[in-house]
Amino acid sequence: xxxxxxxPRIDRRVAIHWMLGATATLATRDAPLSAxxxxxxxxxxxxxxxxxxxxKPGDVWPLTFSDAQRRTARALCDVIIxxxxxxxxASAVGVHDFMDEWISSPYPAQAGDRKTILDRLKWIDDEARxxxxxxxxxxxxxxxxxxxxxxxxxxxxxxxxASFFKRYRDLTAGGYFTTPEGMKAIGYVGNMPSAxxxxxxxxxxxxVGLA
Amino acid sequence: MPVITADKLQxxxxxxxxxSGAGGGQTAYTLTMEGVKVLMLxxxxxxxxxxxxxxxxxxNQAPLRGEKTPDKQYGFHDCSINSGWDxxxxxxxxxxxxxxxxxxxxxxxxxxxxxxxxxxxxxxxGPYDFKPRTRWGMGxxxxxxxxxxxxxxxxxxxxxxxxxxxxxxxxxxxxxxxxLQPAPKLRVGELxxxxxxxxxxxxxxxxxxxxxTRPQDAESLPKKLHPGNAKAQRLxxxxxxxxxxxxxxxxxxxxxxxxxxxxxxxxxxxxxxxxGNLDILPNAMAREVTVNKDGKATGITFIDKTTGREGHAKxxxxxxxxxxxxSVRLLLNSGIANSSGKVGxxxxxxxxxxLSAHIPAFEGMPIHNEDxxxxxxxxxxxxxxxxxxxxxxxxPGGYHLEFTSGRQMPSLGVVNGIDGRxxxxxxxxxxxxxxxxxxxxxxxxxxxxxxxxLPNDGCFTELDPTVKDQWGIPVLRxxxxxxxxxxxxxxxxxxxxxxxxxxxxxxxxxPETDPAKAIKQGGTVIHEVGGAIMGADAASxxxxxxxxxxxxxxxxxxxxxxxxxxxxxxxxxxIMALAWRMADHLMDELKRQNI
Numbered sequence: 001x002x003x004x005x006x007x008p009r010i011d012r013r014v015a016i017h018w019m020l021g022a023t024a025t026l027a028t029r030d031a032p033l034s035a036x037x038x039x040x041x042x043x044x045x046x047x048x049x050x051x052x053x054x055x056k057p058g059d060v061w062p063l064t065f066s067d068a069q070r071r072t073a074r075a076l077c078d079v080i081i082x083x084x085x086x087x088x089x090a091s092a093v094g095v096h097d098f099m100d101e102w103i104s105s106p107y108p109a110q111a112g113d114r115k116t117i118l119d120r121l122k123w124i125d126d127e128a129r130x131x132x133x134x135x136x137x138x139x140x141x142x143x144x145x146x147x148x149x150x151x152x153x154x155x156x157x158x159x160x161x162a163s164f165f166k167r168y169r170d171l172t173a174g175g176y177f178t179t180p181e182g183m184k185a186i187g188y189v190g191n192m193p194s195a196x197x198x199x200x201x202x203x204x205x206x207x208v209g210l211a
Numbered sequence: 212m213p214v215i216t217a218d219k220l221q222x223x224x225x226x227x228x229x230x231s232g233a234g235g236g237q238t239a240y241t242l243t244m245e246g247v248k249v250l251m252l253x254x255x256x257x258x259x260x261x262x263x264x265x266x267x268x269x270x271n272q273a274p275l276r277g278e279k280t281p282d283k284q285y286g287f288h289d290c291s292i293n294s295g296w297d298x299x300x301x302x303x304x305x306x307x308x309x310x311x312x313x314x315x316x317x318x319x320x321x322x323x324x325x326x327x328x329x330x331x332x333x334x335x336x337g338p339y340d341f342k343p344r345t346r347w348g349m350g351x352x353x354x355x356x357x358x359x360x361x362x363x364x365x366x367x368x369x370x371x372x373x374x375x376x377x378x379x380x381x382x383x384x385x386x387x388x389x390x391l392q393p394a395p396k397l398r399v400g401e402l403x404x405x406x407x408x409x410x411x412x413x414x415x416x417x418x419x420x421x422x423x424t425r426p427q428d429a430e431s432l433p434k435k436l437h438p439g440n441a442k443a444q445r446l447x448x449x450x451x452x453x454x455x456x457x458x459x460x461x462x463x464x465x466x467x468x469x470x471x472x473x474x475x476x477x478x479x480x481x482x483x484x485x486x487g488n489l490d491i492l493p494n495a496m497a498r499e500v501t502v503n504k505d506g507k508a509t510g511i512t513f514i515d516k517t518t519g520r521e522g523h524a525k526x527x528x529x530x531x532x533x534x535x536x537x538s539v540r541l542l543l544n545s546g547i548a549n550s551s552g553k554v555g556x557x558x559x560x561x562x563x564x565x566l567s568a569h570i571p572a573f574e575g576m577p578i579h580n581e582d583x584x585x586x587x588x589x590x591x592x593x594x595x596x597x598x599x600x601x602x603x604x605x606x607p608g609g610y611h612l613e614f615t616s617g618r619q620m621p622s623l624g625v626v627n628g629i630d631g632r633x634x635x636x637x638x639x640x641x642x643x644x645x646x647x648x649x650x651x652x653x654x655x656x657x658x659x660x661x662x663x664x665l666p667n668d669g670c671f672t673e674l675d676p677t678v679k680d681q682w683g684i685p686v687l688r689x690x691x692x693x694x695x696x697x698x699x700x701x702x703x704x705x706x707x708x709x710x711x712x713x714x715x716x717x718x719x720x721x722p723e724t725d726p727a728k729a730i731k732q733g734g735t736v737i738h739e740v741g742g743a744i745m746g747a748d749a750a751s752x753x754x755x756x757x758x759x760x761x762x763x764x765x766x767x768x769x770x771x772x773x774x775x776x777x778x779x780x781x782x783x784x785x786i787m788a789l790a791w792r793m794a795d796h797l798m799d800e801l802k803r804q805n806i
Contacts, residue, residue, distance in 0.1 A: 045274055048292045049283070051263060051287065081644065107275075109278075173626040174622070177648065178269065178623060185645065187578045187618065188618055189578055189618075190618065194458060196459070200581075204576050210402055
């Protein structure tokens with residue numbers, strides 16, 4: 001059962017949407033301050049996308065971040081998920097690009113995040129300059145952590161900034177642990193074909209008192 | 212005979228089937244193996260599970276990490292295209308303004324229909340499920356008993372391949388010896404619930420799912436299924452040999468390129484096409500059943516979606532298997548088979564709610580691969596039969612519980628709720644976040660309940676008086692109203708799941724005590740059936756015990772539409788068993804020249 005006789009597939013439609021979106025992005029980049037309010041012009045991937053293709057941010061709709069926004073977003077991602085001996089940092093696996101894709105989404109569910117994140121990326125840079133006289137990305141890890149500690153605290157004075165930080169944390173962590181490197185870091189070792197399924201190993205059964 | 216375009220339609224077919232899912236697939240298989248010439252219409256496009264499904268892709272290879280969007284309402288890698296509860300150009304309406312009284316209608320516009328996307332859970336209805344009025348004093352008794360359908364359950368299970376164990380449970384029937392494939396070993400969470408669930412009366416057993424755990428027996432099964440029919444035996448054996456058993460990875464909802472699990476194309480349509488007796492016309496949106504002046508069905512009028520032109524397919528017999536509600540819509544738009552006034556009446560769905568908890572005992576468990584057969588290996592069947600003998604629990608029937616557990620492939624929400632679980636009042640980040648994510652991953656265990664629903668007068672569908680779809684076809688308008696029976700069931704379900712989770716040491720964060728809030732909206736479980744129910748007489752039902760409409764003798768229903776109620780079992784296996792039985796009867800009627 002092949003698809004030769006069927007309706008045209010998505011590719012052409014996506015290409016058109018991408019071109020429309022690209023035009024919108026050029027306009028946005030002329031006035032980065034208003035990016036958070038600029039309506040998304042691009043369309044989604046439609047109801048019949050090619051599922052087997054491996055997509056990356058920017059493949060289906062154009063991205064939004066200016067260079068400055070991208071730098072701040074990247075630095076914030078890495079404060080949230082730093083590298084350690086066993087696994088890479090968030091930016092090393094492109095989580096900041098996912099963040100850009102997320103806030104550039106044409107779907108309604110991401111519209112709120114778009115405004116919040118674009119507004120707050122500017123805010124966090126302003127905060128960094130106010131406290132340490134440098135952009136957030138140029139601060140030391142201790143300085144960055146000091147700002148984030150305040151946002152993460154249950155006593156955070158600026159509740160909106162705090163709720164932004166939690167949302168950004170959730171997206172960063174989710175974006176990270178859904179990559180192969182992140183899966184390894186969290187302890188997911190599936191997605192590997194095998195001739196047999198042996199059930200839980202003895203150590204796992206012992207761990208919960210079943211052996 | 213192949214997948215065709217509208218200009219290649221033959222002048223006449225023995226049987227025209229609308230829909231290519233479980234019911235249409237089974238009907239086409241049964242008929243074509245016996246030499247009947249069949250045309251199948253499918254509203255969606257052709258779809259190739261061998262090349263189009265994304266089995267091993269990780270979420271970072273999909274837009275938005277594969278999260279649900281209006282375009283892909285079960286997520287990007289889910290095996291559903293041009294599908295959803297809301298499809299542009301294909302509206303339906305709800306008669307009541309209140310959200311609680313809305314029905315949501317999933318449509319799956321692709322070759323193979325909804326069989327591309329399901330959990331493959333294949334439980335038989337039990338004897339009581341066919342006789343709810345006799346057993347619980349409510350609903351309608353089906354005009355068939357379990358014994359009528361049992362041989363067909365065996366046949367379907369042998370054909371599609373179902374793993375499971377015969378556990379000797381009351382009203383959750385065993386299969387005949389040698390029918391089931393071996394059940395896979397249980398996962399840690401399933402075993403842990405098996406041990407500790409007993410404290411609260413929850414019995415954990417191997418579930419039955421349509422997934423091959425070993426190669427099918429291509430020597431003996433075809434002979435059992437098609438005695439004396441050498442050609443059918445050969446075609447089936449060839450198809451069985453083309454299927455690989457499960458390779459213990461990837462979620463079944465993504466589809467299966469190695470053909471280890473059942474979908475309609477893999478099991479039904481491939482051998483049916485190989486018989487040379489099946490034409491399939493994709494992109495054909497059925498508009499109505501045509502009838503002649505004698506009241507006999509003559510075929511189907513359809514819209515060819517590739518050209519927008521209307522066409523007509525002629526057949527001696529018409530079988531509707533478009534999905535229960537779509538088939539009901541066809542009957543209503545055709546103005547036929549409705550002398551009882553019951554077309555569209557008595558829609559039911561599984562009564563579902565869910566609850567999950569963090570299980571501290573699982574923290575720090577040695578890392579291991581729990582993918583298994585791409586879905587649950589165990590379930591909690593309904594065993595409180597004595598306690599609910601006369602519906603004294605406040606509802607008829609019961610419910611089974613399905614697991615969501617294990618170290619599944621992480622999704623975007625994998626750290627949701629982590630701060631509270633870690634006892635942190637601040638938002639975790641940095642090295643600490645990574646440590647805690649690792650510690651808590653895989654420690655969540657949950658259950659979804661699937662319960663009995665008997666028909667009520669508040670759940671039905673009719674034609675909307677004004678709204679039409681993009682092809683000008685009048686659309687359905689739904690009425691939905693839960694009764695105390697469903698709300699009481701969900702209340703019991705929530706309490707039982709909570710007790711069970713607590714017996715496992717779990718802390719349920721926010722238990723929902725209002726059943727009206729806990730119950731899943733009508734249609735969202737995608738188990739809706741009824742609307743053209745079978746019954747003992749033409750005054751109170753739409754079809755006879757063989758899913759043959761009382762009014763139009765050469766018109767049959769082969770999806771969930773003839774269900775007279777929803778059991779505490781998932782409907783797909785029963786749809787196939789009913790369709791096979793219906794198709795046998797259809798051929799008898801053709802031979803006797805009754806139709």
